[in-house]
Amino acid sequence: MRVQITFYERAPDPPPGRRARSHRLARKEIEAPNIVHALGYIYAVAQRTQDTALLERVGSVKIDILGEASPNDVTFALS
């Protein structure tokens, strides 16, 4: 399945009543056989990053599955 991984910057605290708006840092599309592979990709990116300050700026990571995915693609068991 085709997966899009987006790294978002940690959003500053919004004014009261406003929703936090996070800025997109980086985006990458990869071919992943399952969701674990996508998680592994995120892990690998974090591991190869030398700039720890940049890494600290990441507030969230979103995984978007592009197109259709079967249940086997998105479920996994932890052992």
Add this chain to the structure above:
Amino acid sequence: MTAPNFAPDELGPAVLPGFEEVSGLEELVAETAQRKRERSEPDAKTVTPLHAQPLNETVLTGSLVQVDGVVSAMLEVTPLEKESLAEMAKGLLPLANYYASQRAGVTTLWIVAGLTMLSYAGLKFAQVRAKQGALHGQAEERRTTE
């Protein structure tokens, strides 16, 4: 997000294979910014140059007649004669065509349109003043007869 502080094999075999070529976040950020720049830059092959087209006198006169009709109805005054509007269009054409040939751009067209509207507004203002003057004269006349 903090850097992982455990050995890769702790994650198990499922997440390990196939990531030899994966780059760090620095490269990924640069790559994303580059892609964004490429998307925002217009493709030179697809952009067609803007050619200056001489303005048509009939079209300009027709537009002025239309606008005059609408504005006259709003202001409740008699529409201007087509001849005087055609004269106005004739007077504006050389200037409009000069700008269109020298600097082909939307800004020029807006300037020309603005000039046209300005001269038109002047004519209409004169009409309204004349109408007001006539009404004032009638009222004065009525007052003196009473």
